[in-house]
Amino acid sequence: MRLLMLGAGGIGGYFGARLAAAGVDVTFLVRPARAEKLAAGGLRVVSPKGDVTLAVKTITRATEPFDVVLLSCKAYDLDSAVDAVAPAVGPSSFVMPLLNGARHYAALDERFGAERILGGLAHIPVTLDPDGAVRHLGALQRFTFGARSDAQKPVCETLFQDIRRGGFEAILSENIEQAMWEKYTLLAAYAGLTCLMRAPVGAIMTADDGEAIANAFLAECAAVAAAEGFAPSEAALAEARTLMTTRGSSGTASMLRDLEGGGRTEHDHILGDMLARARSQGIAAPMLAVAYAHMQAHEARRTAKG
Structure with a gap:
Protein backbone atom coordinates (compact mmCIF):
# COMPACT_ATOMS: atom_id res chain seq x y z
CA MET A 1 0.00 0.00 0.00
CA ARG A 2 1.08 3.59 -0.60
CA LEU A 3 1.39 5.36 2.75
CA LEU A 4 1.65 9.09 3.38
CA MET A 5 3.13 10.07 6.75
CA LEU A 6 2.34 13.61 7.82
CA GLY A 7 5.57 14.89 9.32
CA ALA A 8 8.91 13.32 10.10
CA GLY A 9 9.11 14.27 13.76
CA GLY A 10 9.24 11.92 16.73
CA ILE A 11 6.45 9.42 16.13
CA GLY A 12 6.07 9.86 12.38
CA GLY A 13 9.81 9.90 11.83
CA TYR A 14 10.44 6.80 13.91
CA PHE A 15 7.74 4.50 12.58
CA GLY A 16 8.01 5.91 9.05
CA ALA A 17 11.76 5.30 9.01
CA ARG A 18 11.39 1.73 10.25
CA LEU A 19 8.78 1.02 7.59
CA ALA A 20 10.78 2.67 4.81
CA ALA A 21 13.90 0.74 5.84
CA ALA A 22 11.86 -2.48 5.46
CA GLY A 23 10.87 -1.54 1.92
CA VAL A 24 7.35 -0.30 2.61
CA ASP A 25 6.18 2.47 0.26
CA VAL A 26 6.23 5.49 2.58
CA THR A 27 6.25 9.16 1.58
CA PHE A 28 6.68 11.96 4.14
CA LEU A 29 4.69 15.19 3.84
CA VAL A 30 6.94 17.79 5.48
CA ARG A 31 7.66 21.49 5.51
CA PRO A 32 10.24 22.77 2.97
CA ALA A 33 12.98 23.29 5.57
CA ARG A 34 12.58 19.72 6.86
CA ALA A 35 12.55 18.41 3.29
CA GLU A 36 15.87 20.13 2.61
CA LYS A 37 17.48 18.59 5.70
CA LEU A 38 16.21 15.14 4.84
CA ALA A 39 17.46 15.48 1.27
CA ALA A 40 20.88 16.50 2.50
CA GLY A 41 21.45 13.99 5.30
CA GLY A 42 18.62 11.48 5.21
CA LEU A 43 16.24 10.56 8.01
CA ARG A 44 18.25 9.52 11.05
CA VAL A 45 16.96 7.42 13.93
CA VAL A 46 18.99 6.85 17.10
CA SER A 47 17.57 3.97 19.10
CA PRO A 48 18.43 1.18 21.54
CA LYS A 49 16.76 -1.04 18.93
CA GLY A 50 19.33 -0.03 16.32
CA ASP A 51 20.31 3.20 14.60
CA VAL A 52 19.38 3.89 11.00
CA THR A 53 19.98 6.66 8.48
CA LEU A 54 18.25 6.43 5.15
CA ALA A 55 17.10 8.46 2.19
CA VAL A 56 13.33 8.86 2.18
CA LYS A 57 10.71 10.14 -0.23
CA THR A 58 9.34 13.54 0.70
CA ILE A 59 6.79 16.00 -0.61
CA THR A 60 5.98 19.50 0.63
CA ARG A 61 2.46 19.57 -0.80
CA ALA A 62 -0.03 16.76 -1.36
CA THR A 63 -1.36 16.61 -4.91
CA GLU A 64 -2.64 13.04 -5.33
CA PRO A 65 -4.44 10.39 -3.28
CA PHE A 66 -2.64 7.80 -1.14
CA ASP A 67 -4.02 4.53 0.17
CA VAL A 68 -3.53 5.45 3.83
CA VAL A 69 -2.65 8.83 5.33
CA LEU A 70 -1.11 8.70 8.81
CA LEU A 71 -1.43 11.78 11.01
CA SER A 72 1.33 12.09 13.60
CA CYS A 73 0.92 15.79 14.40
CA LYS A 74 0.35 17.46 17.74
CA ALA A 75 -3.30 18.04 18.63
CA TYR A 76 -2.97 21.83 18.45
CA ASP A 77 -1.85 21.49 14.80
CA LEU A 78 -4.78 19.27 13.80
CA ASP A 79 -6.68 21.89 11.78
CA SER A 80 -3.68 22.79 9.62
CA ALA A 81 -2.74 19.11 9.33
CA VAL A 82 -6.19 18.22 8.02
CA ASP A 83 -5.96 20.96 5.41
CA ALA A 84 -2.50 19.76 4.38
CA VAL A 85 -3.50 16.13 3.84
CA ALA A 86 -6.95 16.75 2.34
CA PRO A 87 -5.70 16.52 -1.30
CA ALA A 88 -4.19 13.11 -0.44
CA VAL A 89 -7.52 11.70 0.73
CA GLY A 90 -9.32 10.31 -2.29
CA PRO A 91 -12.52 8.25 -2.62
CA SER A 92 -10.66 5.05 -1.68
CA SER A 93 -8.26 6.53 0.89
CA PHE A 94 -8.21 6.02 4.64
CA VAL A 95 -6.85 8.25 7.40
CA MET A 96 -5.20 6.91 10.54
CA PRO A 97 -4.54 9.41 13.35
CA LEU A 98 -1.72 8.65 15.77
CA LEU A 99 -2.57 11.52 18.10
CA ASN A 100 -3.00 11.18 21.83
CA GLY A 101 -6.44 11.44 23.40
CA ALA A 102 -9.86 11.02 21.79
CA ARG A 103 -11.28 14.43 20.89
CA HIS A 104 -9.71 14.53 17.40
CA TYR A 105 -11.91 11.73 16.07
CA ALA A 106 -14.99 13.94 16.00
CA ALA A 107 -13.20 16.54 13.88
CA LEU A 108 -11.77 13.95 11.49
CA ASP A 109 -15.09 12.14 11.15
CA GLU A 110 -16.79 15.40 10.26
CA ARG A 111 -14.16 16.40 7.68
CA PHE A 112 -13.59 13.09 5.88
CA GLY A 113 -16.44 10.83 7.03
CA ALA A 114 -16.27 8.28 9.83
CA GLU A 115 -16.04 5.47 7.31
CA ARG A 116 -12.60 6.79 6.26
CA ILE A 117 -11.08 7.19 9.73
CA LEU A 118 -9.24 4.20 11.17
CA GLY A 119 -8.20 3.90 14.82
CA GLY A 120 -4.53 4.16 15.70
CA LEU A 121 -2.15 4.85 18.55
CA ALA A 122 1.56 4.68 19.28
CA HIS A 123 3.32 3.73 22.49
CA ILE A 124 6.88 4.98 22.25
CA PRO A 125 9.12 7.42 24.17
CA VAL A 126 10.64 9.49 21.41
CA THR A 127 11.78 13.03 20.73
CA LEU A 128 13.36 15.10 17.99
CA ASP A 129 16.93 16.28 18.56
CA PRO A 130 17.96 19.84 17.62
CA ASP A 131 19.86 18.44 14.65
CA GLY A 132 16.73 16.73 13.34
CA ALA A 133 17.56 13.20 14.42
CA VAL A 134 14.72 11.11 15.84
CA ARG A 135 15.81 9.85 19.26
CA HIS A 136 14.16 6.78 20.76
CA LEU A 137 14.34 7.07 24.57
CA GLY A 138 13.60 3.47 25.58
CA ALA A 139 12.81 -0.04 24.46
CA LEU A 140 9.05 0.37 23.99
CA GLN A 141 8.01 0.67 20.31
CA ARG A 142 4.39 -0.40 19.95
CA PHE A 143 2.14 0.51 17.02
CA THR A 144 -1.52 -0.43 17.49
CA PHE A 145 -4.32 0.13 15.02
CA GLY A 146 -7.64 -1.32 13.98
CA ALA A 147 -11.01 -0.92 12.38
CA ARG A 148 -13.67 1.30 13.90
CA SER A 149 -16.34 -0.54 11.90
CA ASP A 150 -16.70 -3.95 10.29
CA ALA A 151 -16.43 -2.37 6.83
CA GLN A 152 -12.87 -1.22 7.65
CA LYS A 153 -11.57 -4.67 8.60
CA PRO A 154 -10.37 -5.72 5.12
CA VAL A 155 -8.20 -2.62 4.64
CA CYS A 156 -6.79 -3.00 8.15
CA GLU A 157 -5.84 -6.61 7.47
CA THR A 158 -4.11 -5.60 4.24
CA LEU A 159 -2.34 -2.69 5.93
CA PHE A 160 -1.15 -4.96 8.73
CA GLN A 161 0.92 -6.94 6.25
CA ASP A 162 2.96 -3.77 5.64
CA ILE A 163 3.00 -2.46 9.21
CA ARG A 164 4.28 -5.74 10.65
CA ARG A 165 7.39 -5.49 8.45
CA GLY A 166 8.71 -2.50 10.41
CA GLY A 167 10.52 -4.51 13.09
CA PHE A 168 8.59 -2.88 15.95
CA GLU A 169 5.71 -4.37 17.95
CA ALA A 170 2.73 -4.17 15.59
CA ILE A 171 -0.76 -4.98 16.87
CA LEU A 172 -3.94 -5.25 14.81
CA SER A 173 -6.52 -4.68 17.53
CA GLU A 174 -9.95 -6.28 17.49
CA ASN A 175 -11.22 -3.47 19.76
CA ILE A 176 -9.26 -0.35 18.90
CA GLU A 177 -11.55 2.01 20.82
Whole structure:
Protein backbone atom coordinates (compact mmCIF):
# COMPACT_ATOMS: atom_id res chain seq x y z
CA MET A 1 0.00 0.00 0.00
CA ARG A 2 1.08 3.59 -0.60
CA LEU A 3 1.39 5.36 2.75
CA LEU A 4 1.65 9.09 3.38
CA MET A 5 3.13 10.07 6.75
CA LEU A 6 2.34 13.61 7.82
CA GLY A 7 5.57 14.89 9.32
CA ALA A 8 8.91 13.32 10.10
CA GLY A 9 9.11 14.27 13.76
CA GLY A 10 9.24 11.92 16.73
CA ILE A 11 6.45 9.42 16.13
CA GLY A 12 6.07 9.86 12.38
CA GLY A 13 9.81 9.90 11.83
CA TYR A 14 10.44 6.80 13.91
CA PHE A 15 7.74 4.50 12.58
CA GLY A 16 8.01 5.91 9.05
CA ALA A 17 11.76 5.30 9.01
CA ARG A 18 11.39 1.73 10.25
CA LEU A 19 8.78 1.02 7.59
CA ALA A 20 10.78 2.67 4.81
CA ALA A 21 13.90 0.74 5.84
CA ALA A 22 11.86 -2.48 5.46
CA GLY A 23 10.87 -1.54 1.92
CA VAL A 24 7.35 -0.30 2.61
CA ASP A 25 6.18 2.47 0.26
CA VAL A 26 6.23 5.49 2.58
CA THR A 27 6.25 9.16 1.58
CA PHE A 28 6.68 11.96 4.14
CA LEU A 29 4.69 15.19 3.84
CA VAL A 30 6.94 17.79 5.48
CA ARG A 31 7.66 21.49 5.51
CA PRO A 32 10.24 22.77 2.97
CA ALA A 33 12.98 23.29 5.57
CA ARG A 34 12.58 19.72 6.86
CA ALA A 35 12.55 18.41 3.29
CA GLU A 36 15.87 20.13 2.61
CA LYS A 37 17.48 18.59 5.70
CA LEU A 38 16.21 15.14 4.84
CA ALA A 39 17.46 15.48 1.27
CA ALA A 40 20.88 16.50 2.50
CA GLY A 41 21.45 13.99 5.30
CA GLY A 42 18.62 11.48 5.21
CA LEU A 43 16.24 10.56 8.01
CA ARG A 44 18.25 9.52 11.05
CA VAL A 45 16.96 7.42 13.93
CA VAL A 46 18.99 6.85 17.10
CA SER A 47 17.57 3.97 19.10
CA PRO A 48 18.43 1.18 21.54
CA LYS A 49 16.76 -1.04 18.93
CA GLY A 50 19.33 -0.03 16.32
CA ASP A 51 20.31 3.20 14.60
CA VAL A 52 19.38 3.89 11.00
CA THR A 53 19.98 6.66 8.48
CA LEU A 54 18.25 6.43 5.15
CA ALA A 55 17.10 8.46 2.19
CA VAL A 56 13.33 8.86 2.18
CA LYS A 57 10.71 10.14 -0.23
CA THR A 58 9.34 13.54 0.70
CA ILE A 59 6.79 16.00 -0.61
CA THR A 60 5.98 19.50 0.63
CA ARG A 61 2.46 19.57 -0.80
CA ALA A 62 -0.03 16.76 -1.36
CA THR A 63 -1.36 16.61 -4.91
CA GLU A 64 -2.64 13.04 -5.33
CA PRO A 65 -4.44 10.39 -3.28
CA PHE A 66 -2.64 7.80 -1.14
CA ASP A 67 -4.02 4.53 0.17
CA VAL A 68 -3.53 5.45 3.83
CA VAL A 69 -2.65 8.83 5.33
CA LEU A 70 -1.11 8.70 8.81
CA LEU A 71 -1.43 11.78 11.01
CA SER A 72 1.33 12.09 13.60
CA CYS A 73 0.92 15.79 14.40
CA LYS A 74 0.35 17.46 17.74
CA ALA A 75 -3.30 18.04 18.63
CA TYR A 76 -2.97 21.83 18.45
CA ASP A 77 -1.85 21.49 14.80
CA LEU A 78 -4.78 19.27 13.80
CA ASP A 79 -6.68 21.89 11.78
CA SER A 80 -3.68 22.79 9.62
CA ALA A 81 -2.74 19.11 9.33
CA VAL A 82 -6.19 18.22 8.02
CA ASP A 83 -5.96 20.96 5.41
CA ALA A 84 -2.50 19.76 4.38
CA VAL A 85 -3.50 16.13 3.84
CA ALA A 86 -6.95 16.75 2.34
CA PRO A 87 -5.70 16.52 -1.30
CA ALA A 88 -4.19 13.11 -0.44
CA VAL A 89 -7.52 11.70 0.73
CA GLY A 90 -9.32 10.31 -2.29
CA PRO A 91 -12.52 8.25 -2.62
CA SER A 92 -10.66 5.05 -1.68
CA SER A 93 -8.26 6.53 0.89
CA PHE A 94 -8.21 6.02 4.64
CA VAL A 95 -6.85 8.25 7.40
CA MET A 96 -5.20 6.91 10.54
CA PRO A 97 -4.54 9.41 13.35
CA LEU A 98 -1.72 8.65 15.77
CA LEU A 99 -2.57 11.52 18.10
CA ASN A 100 -3.00 11.18 21.83
CA GLY A 101 -6.44 11.44 23.40
CA ALA A 102 -9.86 11.02 21.79
CA ARG A 103 -11.28 14.43 20.89
CA HIS A 104 -9.71 14.53 17.40
CA TYR A 105 -11.91 11.73 16.07
CA ALA A 106 -14.99 13.94 16.00
CA ALA A 107 -13.20 16.54 13.88
CA LEU A 108 -11.77 13.95 11.49
CA ASP A 109 -15.09 12.14 11.15
CA GLU A 110 -16.79 15.40 10.26
CA ARG A 111 -14.16 16.40 7.68
CA PHE A 112 -13.59 13.09 5.88
CA GLY A 113 -16.44 10.83 7.03
CA ALA A 114 -16.27 8.28 9.83
CA GLU A 115 -16.04 5.47 7.31
CA ARG A 116 -12.60 6.79 6.26
CA ILE A 117 -11.08 7.19 9.73
CA LEU A 118 -9.24 4.20 11.17
CA GLY A 119 -8.20 3.90 14.82
CA GLY A 120 -4.53 4.16 15.70
CA LEU A 121 -2.15 4.85 18.55
CA ALA A 122 1.56 4.68 19.28
CA HIS A 123 3.32 3.73 22.49
CA ILE A 124 6.88 4.98 22.25
CA PRO A 125 9.12 7.42 24.17
CA VAL A 126 10.64 9.49 21.41
CA THR A 127 11.78 13.03 20.73
CA LEU A 128 13.36 15.10 17.99
CA ASP A 129 16.93 16.28 18.56
CA PRO A 130 17.96 19.84 17.62
CA ASP A 131 19.86 18.44 14.65
CA GLY A 132 16.73 16.73 13.34
CA ALA A 133 17.56 13.20 14.42
CA VAL A 134 14.72 11.11 15.84
CA ARG A 135 15.81 9.85 19.26
CA HIS A 136 14.16 6.78 20.76
CA LEU A 137 14.34 7.07 24.57
CA GLY A 138 13.60 3.47 25.58
CA ALA A 139 12.81 -0.04 24.46
CA LEU A 140 9.05 0.37 23.99
CA GLN A 141 8.01 0.67 20.31
CA ARG A 142 4.39 -0.40 19.95
CA PHE A 143 2.14 0.51 17.02
CA THR A 144 -1.52 -0.43 17.49
CA PHE A 145 -4.32 0.13 15.02
CA GLY A 146 -7.64 -1.32 13.98
CA ALA A 147 -11.01 -0.92 12.38
CA ARG A 148 -13.67 1.30 13.90
CA SER A 149 -16.34 -0.54 11.90
CA ASP A 150 -16.70 -3.95 10.29
CA ALA A 151 -16.43 -2.37 6.83
CA GLN A 152 -12.87 -1.22 7.65
CA LYS A 153 -11.57 -4.67 8.60
CA PRO A 154 -10.37 -5.72 5.12
CA VAL A 155 -8.20 -2.62 4.64
CA CYS A 156 -6.79 -3.00 8.15
CA GLU A 157 -5.84 -6.61 7.47
CA THR A 158 -4.11 -5.60 4.24
CA LEU A 159 -2.34 -2.69 5.93
CA PHE A 160 -1.15 -4.96 8.73
CA GLN A 161 0.92 -6.94 6.25
CA ASP A 162 2.96 -3.77 5.64
CA ILE A 163 3.00 -2.46 9.21
CA ARG A 164 4.28 -5.74 10.65
CA ARG A 165 7.39 -5.49 8.45
CA GLY A 166 8.71 -2.50 10.41
CA GLY A 167 10.52 -4.51 13.09
CA PHE A 168 8.59 -2.88 15.95
CA GLU A 169 5.71 -4.37 17.95
CA ALA A 170 2.73 -4.17 15.59
CA ILE A 171 -0.76 -4.98 16.87
CA LEU A 172 -3.94 -5.25 14.81
CA SER A 173 -6.52 -4.68 17.53
CA GLU A 174 -9.95 -6.28 17.49
CA ASN A 175 -11.22 -3.47 19.76
CA ILE A 176 -9.26 -0.35 18.90
CA GLU A 177 -11.55 2.01 20.82
CA GLN A 178 -10.88 0.07 24.02
CA ALA A 179 -7.15 0.25 23.33
CA MET A 180 -7.37 3.98 22.66
CA TRP A 181 -9.21 4.64 25.92
CA GLU A 182 -6.76 2.55 27.91
CA LYS A 183 -3.91 4.63 26.53
CA TYR A 184 -5.85 7.86 27.07
CA THR A 185 -6.48 6.91 30.70
CA LEU A 186 -2.79 6.28 31.28
CA LEU A 187 -1.61 9.34 29.39
CA ALA A 188 -3.95 11.82 31.05
CA ALA A 189 -3.08 10.53 34.51
CA TYR A 190 0.65 10.41 33.75
CA ALA A 191 0.69 13.89 32.19
CA GLY A 192 -1.40 15.34 34.99
CA LEU A 193 0.90 13.87 37.63
CA THR A 194 4.28 14.78 36.18
CA CYS A 195 3.24 18.21 34.87
CA LEU A 196 1.55 19.26 38.11
CA MET A 197 4.55 18.15 40.15
CA ARG A 198 7.08 19.32 37.53
CA ALA A 199 9.16 16.23 38.25
CA PRO A 200 9.85 12.66 37.10
CA VAL A 201 8.05 9.76 38.75
CA GLY A 202 11.00 8.80 40.95
CA ALA A 203 11.20 12.25 42.51
CA ILE A 204 7.44 12.36 43.03
CA MET A 205 7.57 9.02 44.84
CA THR A 206 9.93 10.50 47.44
CA ALA A 207 7.10 12.77 48.60
CA ASP A 208 5.02 11.53 51.52
CA ASP A 209 1.83 11.61 49.46
CA GLY A 210 3.39 11.00 46.04
CA GLU A 211 1.95 7.52 45.50
CA ALA A 212 -1.49 8.55 46.77
CA ILE A 213 -1.56 11.48 44.34
CA ALA A 214 -0.55 9.22 41.45
CA ASN A 215 -3.29 6.74 42.31
CA ALA A 216 -5.85 9.55 42.63
CA PHE A 217 -5.06 10.76 39.11
CA LEU A 218 -5.38 7.24 37.74
CA ALA A 219 -8.66 6.61 39.56
CA GLU A 220 -10.24 9.78 38.17
CA CYS A 221 -9.24 9.01 34.59
CA ALA A 222 -10.30 5.37 34.87
CA ALA A 223 -13.70 6.45 36.17
CA VAL A 224 -14.19 8.70 33.14
CA ALA A 225 -13.20 5.91 30.75
CA ALA A 226 -15.67 3.56 32.44
CA ALA A 227 -18.44 6.14 32.18
CA GLU A 228 -17.68 6.52 28.47
CA GLY A 229 -18.14 2.76 28.07
CA PHE A 230 -14.49 1.71 28.02
CA ALA A 231 -13.49 0.67 31.54
CA PRO A 232 -9.75 -0.11 31.51
CA SER A 233 -8.81 -3.74 32.04
CA GLU A 234 -7.05 -4.76 35.25
CA ALA A 235 -3.91 -5.44 33.20
CA ALA A 236 -3.98 -1.93 31.72
CA LEU A 237 -4.50 -0.37 35.14
CA ALA A 238 -1.66 -2.43 36.62
CA GLU A 239 0.67 -1.32 33.81
CA ALA A 240 -0.31 2.32 34.34
CA ARG A 241 0.09 2.08 38.10
CA THR A 242 3.57 0.60 37.73
CA LEU A 243 4.61 3.34 35.31
CA MET A 244 3.35 6.06 37.63
CA THR A 245 4.62 4.76 40.99
CA THR A 246 7.97 3.05 40.37
CA ARG A 247 10.51 4.40 42.81
CA GLY A 248 13.68 5.69 41.22
CA SER A 249 12.04 6.06 37.80
CA SER A 250 13.22 8.89 35.57
CA GLY A 251 10.02 8.69 33.55
CA THR A 252 8.07 11.80 32.58
CA ALA A 253 5.16 12.41 30.24
CA SER A 254 6.01 14.00 26.90
CA MET A 255 3.78 16.90 27.94
CA LEU A 256 6.21 17.76 30.71
CA ARG A 257 9.12 17.63 28.26
CA ASP A 258 7.24 20.04 25.98
CA LEU A 259 6.44 22.29 28.93
CA GLU A 260 10.04 22.40 30.13
CA GLY A 261 11.21 23.05 26.58
CA GLY A 262 9.11 26.20 26.46
CA GLY A 263 6.83 24.99 23.68
CA ARG A 264 3.11 24.50 23.30
CA THR A 265 1.50 21.53 24.99
CA GLU A 266 -1.55 19.35 24.36
CA HIS A 267 -3.10 20.15 27.75
CA ASP A 268 -6.45 21.22 26.26
CA HIS A 269 -6.73 18.06 24.17
CA ILE A 270 -5.63 15.67 26.94
CA LEU A 271 -6.33 17.13 30.39
CA GLY A 272 -9.02 19.61 29.35
CA ASP A 273 -11.01 17.06 27.39
CA MET A 274 -10.74 14.43 30.14
CA LEU A 275 -11.92 16.97 32.71
CA ALA A 276 -14.81 18.08 30.49
CA ARG A 277 -15.91 14.47 30.08
CA ALA A 278 -15.69 13.94 33.85
CA ARG A 279 -17.92 16.93 34.49
CA SER A 280 -20.44 15.91 31.81
CA GLN A 281 -20.65 12.48 33.48
CA GLY A 282 -21.00 13.96 36.98
CA ILE A 283 -17.63 12.55 38.11
CA ALA A 284 -15.62 14.47 40.70
CA ALA A 285 -12.13 15.07 39.34
CA PRO A 286 -10.25 17.45 41.66
CA MET A 287 -6.79 16.26 40.59
CA LEU A 288 -7.57 16.80 36.92
CA ALA A 289 -9.04 20.21 37.71
CA VAL A 290 -5.89 21.37 39.49
CA ALA A 291 -3.56 19.93 36.85
CA TYR A 292 -5.51 21.53 34.01
CA ALA A 293 -5.65 24.91 35.77
CA HIS A 294 -1.89 24.64 36.34
CA MET A 295 -1.30 24.11 32.62
CA GLN A 296 -3.69 26.90 31.65
CA ALA A 297 -1.83 29.30 33.94
CA HIS A 298 1.50 28.23 32.45
CA GLU A 299 0.15 28.74 28.92
CA ALA A 300 -1.08 32.22 29.85
CA ARG A 301 2.41 33.17 31.03
CA ARG A 302 4.05 31.58 27.99
CA THR A 303 1.91 33.44 25.48
CA ALA A 304 2.27 36.72 27.40
CA LYS A 305 6.01 36.52 26.89
CA GLY A 306 5.45 36.36 23.15
